[in-house]
Amino acid sequence: MELRAKGLPVPTGSPFTEEIFELLERALKLRRRFLNACDPTFVTDVVSPLFTDLYQLTMLAGYLRHGLHEQEATFDLYIRRAPFEGGYAVWAGLETALSMLESWRFEDVHLAYLRGLGLFDETFLAYLRDWRFRATVTTFPEGRVVFPNEPLLTVTGALGEGQLVETALLNVLNFQTLVATKASRAVLTAANGERAGSVVEFGARRAQGPDGADSATRAAFVGGATGTSNVEAGMAFGIPVVGTHAHAWVEAFASELDAFRAYAAAFPNDCTLLIDTFDTLASGLPNAIRVGLEMKARGQRLRGVRLDSGDLAYLSRKCREALDAAGLADVRVVASNDLDEFVIDSVIREGGRVDVFGVGTRLVTGGGPGGGALGGVYKLVDLAGTPKMKLTADRAKSTVPGRKRVLRVRRDGRALLDVVALEGEDVRPSQLVTDPQNPLNRTRIPSNVEVEDARQVVMRDGQRTHDREELAVLRDRAANDLANLPEGTTRLLNPHVYRVGLSEKLQDLRSRKIAELEASLHS
Amino acid sequence: MELRAKGLPVPTGSPFTEEIFELLERALKLRRRFLNACDPTFVTDVVSPLFTDLYQLTMLAGYLRHGLHEQEATFDLYIRRAPFEGGYAVWAGLETALSMLESWRFEDVHLAYLRGLGLFDETFLAYLRDWRFRATVTTFPEGRVVFPNEPLLTVTGALGEGQLVETALLNVLNFQTLVATKASRAVLTAANGERAGSVVEFGARRAQGPDGADSATRAAFVGGATGTSNVEAGMAFGIPVVGTHAHAWVEAFASELDAFRAYAAAFPNDCTLLIDTFDTLASGLPNAIRVGLEMKARGQRLRGVRLDSGDLAYLSRKCREALDAAGLADVRVVASNDLDEFVIDSVIREGGRVDVFGVGTRLVTGGGPGGGALGGVYKLVDLAGTPKMKLTADRAKSTVPGRKRVLRVRRDGRALLDVVALEGEDVRPSQLVTDPQNPLNRTRIPSNVEVEDARQVVMRDGQRTHDREELAVLRDRAANDLANLPEGTTRLLNPHVYRVGLSEKLQDLRSRKIAELEASLHS
Known part of the structure; x- marks a missing residue:
């Protein structure tokens, strides 16, 4: 056949x-x-170059028609606010995004679909058939702590290439950065407790679609989570998988004690018992202690007990006391149930004795105030050597025109401020820099600092310039950066505002462009 | 080689x-x-049977070890609250979920990974190699309007099969139901305006990962959106794709007027102009009208103008007036910029004249109060003929035990209430039903009603019992259901609470089980 x-x-x-x-x-x-x-980027396997907003394609067809598609264009991707009303973001999703850019090809089936829309001519479809991403990408290394109003990623190349990738770049980088940042907030908070707790990610069932789960697991790990319950993501990204059992397990046996014994028999080396099926203190905890002692007598170790409801501060204290009194000091207390950084903070402040926080929904969806989505944008800042800007009624939100470099200013390894300057512009201590949102706020770069280029070219003419980095490297980078910020920058509420300043030349360019555009409007 | x-x-x-x-x-x-x-379910292409929480696998291994894996188990999937503090949900994601259940196989590579975890023995891995989903699924048809505290989907079959699919079922159904419901709220609100506006989905760049975008597009269409900007999802699901151009287009030309003329030349049959790049009323609108008149003179039609910032109620009125005055009454006003059902409502109340609302972030992420994630749960309710329940400290949240049927009670086609009864139990007018969350609230099924089975078997022994339904059928079902609810059920705030009642026999069973479990706790 x-x-x-x-x-x-x-x-x-x-x-x-x-x-x-x-x-x-x-x-x-x-x-x-x-x-x-x-492959740490397997979720891109189904992402085709049609994963874009239609207007990217119509604009591209228009550029081609008007002979503008090959003009050299520069686009900056940036955020205007840190997520969660916080003071920073953990840059994540870059490897995923680069794999996507490398692999995009328009196949016949895509072209057939586009032809069927009746919007595009054959010249454009032939152009798409040969389309490759051949532009240059300059960005912060993945895992780096980054800030609002600095270009996080810059694409320079043919207008037609930079334009087409906007939607997918924003999608991947917005989401993973959101979740990595959320994870880091929970992780830093959990570590504050007397028990120096860790965070594991438990969110697959409430995540936004299967790769909403898988890529959230990846990002949560970059942000500092130590493990996940999601086996697919564990396999795909080499992340430790963790788990206990559900209430259904307990209900499948004649009694809770029978269920605990059966689980301990099946998993003597990795046994964490869920103790709230019937009544945590009256039933679950004493049964778990009994099984823990039986395991101990057999030379095994009960690994943990898990709380999934009720007053976690109170119950975790009670568990700790009872476990310690029974000689089970090495049994960990795991807590879950609608956790996020604020709940973890409250559990710790109220004397909770939790070793492992299982964080689900609000981690993988990046939920909470200032969350749900990261508002990253991608704006044209230069076309054929002419700086471009988008004026807005609120001038503070206008884009910053021009091709730029970003410098991170450090003293003794600690980041102090970032400076956004013009490409090739020299930046030195004692120079004045200006708040991008309000030129009244200016500050001088301090002396005795190191000034380093904060971004690097990761793709030149569509080819990667570096080997793919291991996820553990990204994770260490994030942890190291978070430990070397000005005091208060990682505070959950009302954080210290890390300074990002525009260089004098960049500020001048922006003022000139605003004046120019305003003049043309009223001419 | x-x-x-x-x-x-x-x-x-x-x-x-x-x-x-x-x-x-x-x-x-x-x-x-x-x-x-x-294929309307292509996002499942990368979803492997490892897309599950680790504890599903450890429990399954434990059941196998203890010879419990073949016991017939029944699991109910349900929500405890309607999303967005609303009065209903639009059931979505079912086709996606069924395709996943049909296709799951453990391949060698999965087994090798699991073996490497050091948790599982070869007996279990051999069991997984032969694992197929052979259970029976009973559920509401996709697109149906459904309510809290009724079993939306029931899986009956071997304990090992029902248990393993929990995570993936919840992931897919929680997310798509969340977004379909969100879409329906925006769509119903938009239709209230003088212009009877429609809703298109513009969210790809802020969605939670690529299939977070694609499956949100699918669900938004089921919920009533008329189109999407996401070309990949448009192709995958046969959903109309729509779009305009971005600010970058305008900046790529010497002037806004040049840019508009160039776009009209490139897309004479589908030209919507974004008019807020510089100044909506001073520049964008007059330039668009000029181009609209030029098009008209050529026998073409400017399709629309798009507002993406500012006071949408005021600006849309001004646009409408100016367009009408210029003889361009058939040019539509499209509005976008952080919209949701509440902003749409406010735009309409303030006299906005918007024809098409482009809704992005808050639609595809199901954002807003009571949103971000749907809290669907999946609970064991029967094992080997014994009804099971999970007791909770707040008894109102305890599961409802037993194998059930759900009946929808209608009068003249309009839904009045849903009754959850025991499997095989007869339900007739005038019987008493009880609020699942508070037995003090009881109501009598009215007379002169039709009582119909609300759910059907969609998969028997792992085989689909029906052909896959077209997306348009699901969408029509949702629209029809939404139009036939008790007054106030679709209200955005403080909606009428649609009644869901437990039959007398089911209520008796639940009371007995609670008493039984309480007694065993204190014995």
Whole structure:
């Protein structure tokens, strides 16, 4: 049977029978899954170059028609506010985004679909067939702590290439940065307790779609979570997987004690017991202690007890006391149930004795005040050597025009402020820099500092310039950066505002452009 | 060159050379993308059976070890509260979920990963190799309007099968139901205006990952959105794609007027102009009108103008007046910029004249009060014929035990209340039903009503019992249901609470189980 008969897009005259085809399909499916196991960016596997807003394609067709598509354009991606009303963001999603840019090709099936929309001519479709991302990407390393109003990522290349990737870049980087930042807030808070608690991610069931879960797991790990319950993401990204059991397990046995004993028998080396199925203190805890002592007598160790409801501060204290009194000091207390950084903070302040916080929904959806989505934007700042800006009624929100560099100013390894300057502009101590949102606020770069380029070229002419980094490297970078910020920058509420300043030349350029645009409006 | 040398899991002795392998890989990639184009559930393509919380696997291994895995178990999936503090939910994601259940297989690579965790023995891995989802799924048809505290979906089958699918079912159904409901709220609100506005989905760049975007587009369409800017989702699900241009387009030309003329020349049949790049009323609107009149003179039609900032009520009125005065009454006003149902409501109340609302972030992330995630849960309610329940300190939150049916009570086609009864139990007018959260609240099923089974078996022993439904059918079902609810049920704030009642027999069973569990606790 010919494959064409099945309506599959196999070239006419293909010698492959259906049987071989299916055999290979199976092999390839395995291969894909195998690659997934090694590939930190497997979620991009289904992201096609059609993952874009229609207007990117119509604009691109228009640029082509008017001969503008090859003009060299520079786009800056930035955020205007830190998420969660906080003072920083953890930059995440870059590896995912770069893999996507490398792999995008318009296949026949995409072109056929676009043709069917009736919007595009054959010249444009032929252009898309040859389209590759050949631009240059300059950005902060993934895992770095970054701030509002500085260009986090810059794409320089043909207008048609920079324009088309906007939607997908924003999608991936907005989401992973949101979640990595959320994770870091929970992780820093949990570590403050007497028990120096850690955070594991438990959110798959409430995440926004399967890769909403998987890429959230990845980002949470970059932000400092130590493990996940999501096995697929654990496999894909090499992240430790953790888990206990559910209430259903307890209900499947004649009694809670039977259920605990059965679980301990099945998992003597990794047994954490959920103790709130019936009554935490009256039933779950004493049963768990009994099983813990039985395990101890067998030379095994009960790893933990998990609380999933009730007053976690009170219950965790009671658990700790009872476990310690029973000689089970090495049994950890795990707590879950609608946690986030604020609840963790409250549990700790009220004397909770939690070792591991299982954080779900609000972590993987980046929920809470100032959360839900990161408002990253992607703006044209230069076209064919002419700085461009988008004026807004509130001038403070106008874009910052021009091709830029970003410098991080440190003293003794600690970050002090970031300076956004013009490309090639020299930046030195004692120079004045200006608040991007209000030129009344100016500050002088202090002396005795190191000034370093904060960003690097990660892709030149569409080719990566570095090897892919291990997830653990990104995670360490984030942890190190978070430990070296000005005091108060990571505070949950009303944080210290880390300074980002525009260089004098950049500030001058922006003022000139505003004046120019205003003049043209009223001419 | 042998493929094994590349570390790929191809059987030893495979006769396929790398060249053939790569050729076929390309063909299969095309095939997959081709299928995507026809397949409303393509996002499941990367969802493996490892997309589950680790504890599902450890419990399953434990059940197997203790010989419990084949016991017949029934799990109910339900929500405790309607999202967005509203009065209903639009049931969505079912087709996606069923495709996933059908396709799940543990491949060698998954088993190898699980083996590497050191938690599981070979008996369990052999069981997983043969694992198929062979259970029976009973649920509301997709698109149906549903309510808290009734079983939305029930899985009946071997304990090991029902348990393993919990995480993925919740992920897909929670998210799509959240977004479909959010969309319906915006759509119903937009339709209230003088212009009977419609809603299009513009959220890809702020969605939670690529399939967070694509599956949100699908769900938004089920909930009543008329189109999307997301081309990939448009192709995958056959949803109309819509778009205009961005500010960058305007900045790429010497003047706004040039940019508008260029766009009109490129897209004479689908030209919507973004008019807020410099100044909406002073520049964008007059330039758009000029181009609209030029198009009219050429026998073409300017399709719309788009507002993306500022006071949308005021600006849309001004646009409408100016367009009408210029003889461009058929040019539509499109508005976007952080919209949701509440902003749309306010724009309409203040006399806004918007034809199309482009809703982004808050739609695709299901944001806003009571949003961000749907708290659907999945609970064991029967095991081997014994009703099961999870007691909670707040008894109102305890599960409802037993195998159930759900009946929808209608009068003249309008839904009045839903009754949850025991499987096989007869339900008739004039019977008493009890509020699941408070037995003090009881009501009598009115007379002169039709009582119909609200759910159906959609998968029996792992096989679908119906053909896949077209997305348009689901969408029509939702629209029809929304139009036939008790007055006030769709109100944005403080809605009428649609009644869901437990039958007398079910209420008796639940009371008995509570008493039984309480007694065992204090014995």
